Amino acid sequence: MKSLKNHLSLVIALFTILFTIQTFVIVNKAITAYEEELKSNYSIVVVSMKKMDIEKFQKLDNSITKMSQIEPDNVLKKLEQDLKKKDIALIKLTLPKFYKLELSIYPTPDQIKSISKNIRRDSSVKRVVDFAKNHDKVYKLLLLFKSVTLVFAFSIFAVTSLLILKEMRIWQFKHTERMAIMALFGAPVWLRSAVLFRLAIVDAIVSSLLVSTTFLILSTDGWINAELKNIGIEIEVFAIFQDGALLFAVAFALSIALASMIVLGHKEEV
Amino acid sequence: MDKVILSQDLTLSYNEDEIIINKANFSINSGSFVFITGASGSGKSTLLKSLYGALNPNSGKLIVGGVEMNGITSKKLNFLRQHLGIVFQDYKLIKEWNIEKNVMLPLIISGYAKDVSEIQVQKLLTHVKLNHQSGKFPLELSGGEQQRVAMARALAHNPILILADEPTGNLDDYSSQVIWNLLEGANTQLKTTVVVVTHHIPENMNVPYQHFRIEYGSVYEVT
Numbered sequence: 001m002k003s004l005k006n007h008l009s010l011v012i013a014l015f016t017i018l019f020t021i022q023t024f025v026i027v028n029k030a031i032t033a034y035e036e037e038l039k040s041n042y043s044i045v046v047v048s049m050k051k052m053d054i055e056k057f058q059k060l061d062n063s064i065t066k067m068s069q070i071e072p073d074n075v076l077k078k079l080e081q082d083l084k085k086k087d088i089a090l091i092k093l094t095l096p097k098f099y100k101l102e103l104s105i106y107p108t109p110d111q112i113k114s115i116s117k118n119i120r121r122d123s124s125v126k127r128v129v130d131f132a133k134n135h136d137k138v139y140k141l142l143l144l145f146k147s148v149t150l151v152f153a154f155s156i157f158a159v160t161s162l163l164i165l166k167e168m169r170i171w172q173f174k175h176t177e178r179m180a181i182m183a184l185f186g187a188p189v190w191l192r193s194a195v196l197f198r199l200a201i202v203d204a205i206v207s208s209l210l211v212s213t214t215f216l217i218l219s220t221d222g223w224i225n226a227e228l229k230n231i232g233i234e235i236e237v238f239a240i241f242q243d244g245a246l247l248f249a250v251a252f253a254l255s256i257a258l259a260s261m262i263v264l265g266h267k268e269e270v
Numbered sequence: 271m272d273k274v275i276l277s278q279d280l281t282l283s284y285n286e287d288e289i290i291i292n293k294a295n296f297s298i299n300s301g302s303f304v305f306i307t308g309a310s311g312s313g314k315s316t317l318l319k320s321l322y323g324a325l326n327p328n329s330g331k332l333i334v335g336g337v338e339m340n341g342i343t344s345k346k347l348n349f350l351r352q353h354l355g356i357v358f359q360d361y362k363l364i365k366e367w368n369i370e371k372n373v374m375l376p377l378i379i380s381g382y383a384k385d386v387s388e389i390q391v392q393k394l395l396t397h398v399k400l401n402h403q404s405g406k407f408p409l410e411l412s413g414g415e416q417q418r419v420a421m422a423r424a425l426a427h428n429p430i431l432i433l434a435d436e437p438t439g440n441l442d443d444y445s446s447q448v449i450w451n452l453l454e455g456a457n458t459q460l461k462t463t464v465v466v467v468t469h470h471i472p473e474n475m476n477v478p479y480q481h482f483r484i485e486y487g488s489v490y491e492v493t
Contacts, residue, residue: 181362184322185423186351187379189344 007203009170013163014207014254018247020156022215025243027149029235030228031142035106037232038139042106044115044131045070046099050124061118063103063111070098096126108143138231164258171196172262193263200255208248216240272300274431274463275321277489279330282313282320290316292487293330300430303457303477304465307492308484314467317484318435321465322356323347335430352380355424355462357434361416363408369395369419370404376427394422398452414445421452425460432456434466450475 046052054067072095076088083091107115116128179192218224219237228235238244275298282291290313298304308314319325321334323342332339337350355376356362363372370391377387395401398418400411408416417437424432434453438446454477456462471481481492 178364178366181364182375182379184324184351184356184362185376185379186348186354188348191379 007199007206009167010164010200010203010255010258011207011210013160013167014203014251015210016160017157017254018207018211018251019214020153021250022211022238022243022247024146024149024153025246026235026237027142027146029237030233031139031146033233033235034139034142034231039103039106042103042131044101044103044119045129046101046119046125047127047129048097048099048122048124049126051097052099052122052124056122057099057101057119060122061115063105063107063115064101065104066102068100070100072098106139109140164254168258168262171199171258172265175262189263193259196259196262197256200259201252204248204251204255208244208251211247212238212240212244215243273297273333274300274335275465276333277330278332280320280327280332281329282316282325283328284316284325289328289487291320291484291489294489296482296489296491298463298465298480300463301457301461302463303454303475303479304463305471305479305481306465306467306484306489307469307471307481310469312484313487314484315435317489318433318465318467321431321433322351322354352376352427353430355427355429355432357417357420357424357432357437359436359439361408361413361420363416363419363423365408368405368407369400369411372408372419373422373426375423376429380427382427390426391422394425397425398422398448412445413440414442414448417441417445417449418452421449425452425456425462428460429462431463431465434464434468436468437466438468446472 046057052067054064057064057067072092076092079088079091101119103115105111112130116130119125119128175196178195182192215238224237225234228237275296277294277296280291280294281289283289294317306314306317316325320327320332320339323334323339326342327340335350335353337346342350364375367375370388373391373394374387377390382390392401392404395404398421400415400418400422403411403415408419411419417440421437424434432453437453438449441449450472453464453466454475457464457477471479482489483492
């Protein structure tokens, strides 16, 4: 019971931090998946007076991955009845070139502005149609959600860090006497602090296991997946090895940092 | 005879304004039993602290167990302390550990094998008549019993030197006698050097001893 109490406060604090981190990871995954879907449907249309190629466009902006020329044939077909073939060929020659550009990313509204500006740097480009006004509302909502989650995560992190700091002081108080006695008998620093590090590592393992289990249960439960499918997103809510390792690494780093602070801050008292 | 402690012009103080021990010159031979006495606040415990490296000498020279204490490194200090047995008035037992583990502490630090340590601890607990209480925790024992545990811990690793700071200060007459007997036994049977800081030297000591007294910062031998 006493041992459980020793662990509980740090485990709860670490659990809160890890839960927030994993929530942020899920939001990020959802946005990335949605971006992928939007990216395949998004393109920019460029009107140029000269012939362009993909290298030229990539020099203007390196997020451009694919270029295809839009042939004006469909438009000219409508004119075939009223104009001679010779005139149509002449028009075709004087018409500007139309290009459809695909990007490596799904751009944010700011990125769209920047890409358009970059393309316009070429003097032969007469017009860039970026469809910024049609930018996806769900995506904007997701970006807003991501920002809110990030702010929320930082707030949680700040508050929980204060809790950990308090816990650290209690640990320091609890262990100072033991460490001082061990020092009197010539125990090296690593041996004096072994208990603290063991406690820290155990708490890191316990808290990351608890959070992993929670998200595993949530990922197998249909509710989250159904909600995400509703907005066209399919993601792995919790990737055992990848996310589990990330959670453990964060918990481990935090708790070891905590134990190290205690050890470094410890002054021998006799 | 080898000198286990050598002090030459040793000066100790906690701050520059107040010198506690002023240019003390004394030596303690290996295998001897030594009392250091003096009035309260005379600097007895301060001198003892310097012997186990909890206080650095301000000036002069201090050698303990062949180790120079002036500017001692933490590695050397740990090495020295692994060869000392220290007994305090307030026992300094680890409350979260049972009696057996408390006695085992110096053996754990020195890296003894677990089975060897367990045999040694049982032997010592039998010696201090606490073998039936090995599973208990310090706060479940009386003051006298706790000091016997501290004595067993001090003897566990066969130290070259036992330093005791008023070891009977908190004990009744019976428990005090038990502790004196244990210290005498360590000195006569194991040939361990014993240095005891105390207010009063017991009248019925069975071993020859040296007596140093501290007055007004000076350390002198009482003959």
